[in-house]
Amino acid sequence: AGPGDAELMNDAATPGDVLTYGMGPQGQRFSTLTKINADNVGRMVPAYTASLGGEKQRGQESQPIVYDGMIYVTGSYSRVFAFDARTGEEKWQYDARLPDGIMPCCDVVNRGAAIYGDKIIFGTLDAHLVALNRQTGKVIWNKTLAPYDAGYSFTAAPLIVKGKVIYGNSGGEFGIVGKVEARDVNTGELVWSRPTVEGHVGQLNGKPSTMTGKLNASWQGDLWKSGGGATWLGGTYDPGTNLLYFGTGNPAPWNSHLRPGDNLYTSSTVALDPDSGEIKWHYQTTPHDGWDFDGVNEFIPFDAGGRKLGAKADRNGYFFVLDRTNGKFISANPFVSKTTWANGFNKQGRPNFVAANRPSAPTAEKGSTVFSAPSFLGGKNWMPMSYSKQTGMFYIPSNEWGMDIWNEPVAYKKGAAYLGAGFTIKPLYEDHIGVLRAMDPATGKIKWEYKNKAPLWGGVLSTAGNLVFTGTPEGYLKAFDAQTGKELWKFNTGSGVVGSPVTWEQDGQQYVAVMSGWGGAVPLWGGEVAKAVQHINQGGSLWVFKLPS
Ligand SMILES: O=C(O)c1cc(C(=O)O)c2c(n1)C(=O)C(=O)c1cc(C(=O)O)[nH]c1-2
Numbered sequence: 001a002g003p004g005d006a007e008l009m010n011d012a013a014t015p016g017d018v019l020t021y022g023m024g025p026q027g028q029r030f031s032t033l034t035k036i037n038a039d040n041v042g043r044m045v046p047a048y049t050a051s052l053g054g055e056k057q058r059g060q061e062s063q064p065i066v067y068d069g070m071i072y073v074t075g076s077y078s079r080v081f082a083f084d085a086r087t088g089e090e091k092w093q094y095d096a097r098l099p100d101g102i103m104p105c106c107d108v109v110n111r112g113a114a115i116y117g118d119k120i121i122f123g124t125l126d127a128h129l130v131a132l133n134r135q136t137g138k139v140i141w142n143k144t145l146a147p148y149d150a151g152y153s154f155t156a157a158p159l160i161v162k163g164k165v166i167y168g169n170s171g172g173e174f175g176i177v178g179k180v181e182a183r184d185v186n187t188g189e190l191v192w193s194r195p196t197v198e199g200h201v202g203q204l205n206g207k208p209s210t211m212t213g214k215l216n217a218s219w220q221g222d223l224w225k226s227g228g229g230a231t232w233l234g235g236t237y238d239p240g241t242n243l244l245y246f247g248t249g250n251p252a253p254w255n256s257h258l259r260p261g262d263n264l265y266t267s268s269t270v271a272l273d274p275d276s277g278e279i280k281w282h283y284q285t286t287p288h289d290g291w292d293f294d295g296v297n298e299f300i301p302f303d304a305g306g307r308k309l310g311a312k313a314d315r316n317g318y319f320f321v322l323d324r325t326n327g328k329f330i331s332a333n334p335f336v337s338k339t340t341w342a343n344g345f346n347k348q349g350r351p352n353f354v355a356a357n358r359p360s361a362p363t364a365e366k367g368s369t370v371f372s373a374p375s376f377l378g379g380k381n382w383m384p385m386s387y388s389k390q391t392g393m394f395y396i397p398s399n400e401w402g403m404d405i406w407n408e409p410v411a412y413k414k415g416a417a418y419l420g421a422g423f424t425i426k427p428l429y430e431d432h433i434g435v436l437r438a439m440d441p442a443t444g445k446i447k448w449e450y451k452n453k454a455p456l457w458g459g460v461l462s463t464a465g466n467l468v469f470t471g472t473p474e475g476y477l478k479a480f481d482a483q484t485g486k487e488l489w490k491f492n493t494g495s496g497v498v499g500s501p502v503t504w505e506q507d508g509q510q511y512v513a514v515m516s517g518w519g520g521a522v523p524l525w526g527g528e529v530a531k532a533v534q535h536i537n538q539g540g541s542l543w544v545f546k547l548p549s
């Protein structure tokens with residue numbers, strides 16, 4: 001029959017499979033497995049590799065799903081592959097065959113699929129949601145989510161809660177309407193739709209439902225209509241509070257002088273009721289965002305000191321801890337070396353803005369240029385961090401870079417880029433951009449860090465074997481001691497690793513898998529950093545590792 005609601009909710013506690021993006025609905029990316037551990041990981045070797053083919057080699061940001069002897073991965077250009085989990089032999093592949101006019105902002109990526117019953121479900125760059133039979137790869141249903149020619153696309157892995165597929169959307173750079181939606185997993189029919197910008201009316205069971213809060217209070221005039229707030233990274237779910245947590249992206253346009261106000265609920269974390277889509281609480285990490293700090297970063301529930309908390313390492317360079325039951329602010333500490341836009345946060349959780357470091361309003365063609373750190377690609381971008389239940393630490397894939405940024409005039413036009421800003425990204429240090437950091441959520445202090453020459457762009461996995469895994473654009477999957485940060489193992493996969501690693505147990509052995517294939521936003525938007533990494537070869541393959549027998 002395949003996995004149902006109970007199996008998905010229990011994913012983190014059942015290491016024989018990987019059923020959810022995040023290795024559990026809370027997205028902690030922590031495995032209880034210990035057969036591969038800090039003492040023996042140095043001996044780990046490849047078990048097999050499987051290719052996605054040569055023609056469509058772009059960024060491979062997918063996290064594998066592992067179930068019943070099969071591995072399911074999504075590939076660049078909206079493809080899905082099913083491989084035999086023991087041999088790597090391909091069982092089927094599905095290619096969404098995209099139209100010419102798709103408009104993803106940041107490479108033709110996909111971050112993974114969802115599994116439920118007999119289905120594998122994923123989203124496409126032309127904004128469809130597709131359910132495939134997991135044994136055959138044949139289409140069961142295929143729904144259009146939004147018009148791709150208005151700038152909508154889809155790159156995240158869907159989340160399944162109580163028989164509903166719950167997902168966000170991409171297109172914040174085109175002034176689309178950010179939304180969270182739920183569909184019946186068996187039919188694909190829409191159950192509810194919840195826009196993430198004040199002013200828009202949602203839907204519940206085919207009837208209009210309104211936003212919580214005062215409509216339009218944080219926007220002027222009609223600006224909310226093209227206000228962005230894309231939920232392009234999807235969300236997490238906490239069964240204990242019965243809340244969905246979604247990050248919302250940048251307000252549109254980037255030029256903040258064209259939209260005075262806080263611009264709720266952009267660059268925020270919102271908590272939603274999975275049954276109705278109602279927004280239960282919201283917390284804005286960058287009010288009136290003027291740097292494309294976005295705010296989609298994953299919000300990971302964790303418990304500490306008897307409290308139900310949640311943490312988010314935001315693109316704006318701050319690591320936030322909130323009370324996940326009500327969104328109350330607890331702390332914000334920088335996890336990168338430089339944050340020019342704000343000097344910390346006050347007790348209410350508002351940033352202390354540095355006014356001089358907001359790009360100015362353009363008087364004619366161009367406003368004055370300011371240097372801002374982090375850059376718009378963020379202290380951390382989409383690549384998910386991990387929370388180790390063993391060490392109590394968060395492991396954050398972060399980057400040290402800044403940007404020259406200036407504002408320009410712009411008007412909304414359907415399907416056209418809606419930025420009103422120009423930029424050049426620059427490294428802050430000569431010897432490194434990427435830094436994997438172990439963060440203590442109680443103190444906001446960094447316990448250890450690993451510096452990498454190229455920007456880190458892959459997800460993180462931690463295990464009860466005292467290990468932390470992540471990939472590098474230089475091609476390595478690396479393993480570190482979770483307590484000390486000592487590098488214990490590395491293997492070069494032949495192309496940049498920007499996927500999220502997973503681990504599981506099969507036939508009494510522990511396996512680790514990751515996708516290899518360089519790409520994502522850095523080569524496209526990285527300015528001086530893009531030039532520094534332009535020699536990295538493209539790829540598209542799944543790598544699976546184990547200890548030698
Ligand atoms: O506002 C949006 O809708 C949106 C979507 C996406 C995406 O779907 O990949 C990215 C971004 N913004 C973005 O700002 C960004 O830096 C980014 C990096 C990447 C990537 O996959 O490397 N995607 C996106």
Ligand SMILES: [Ca+2]
Pocket residue numbers: 172173249250292294
């Ligand atoms: Ca964006």
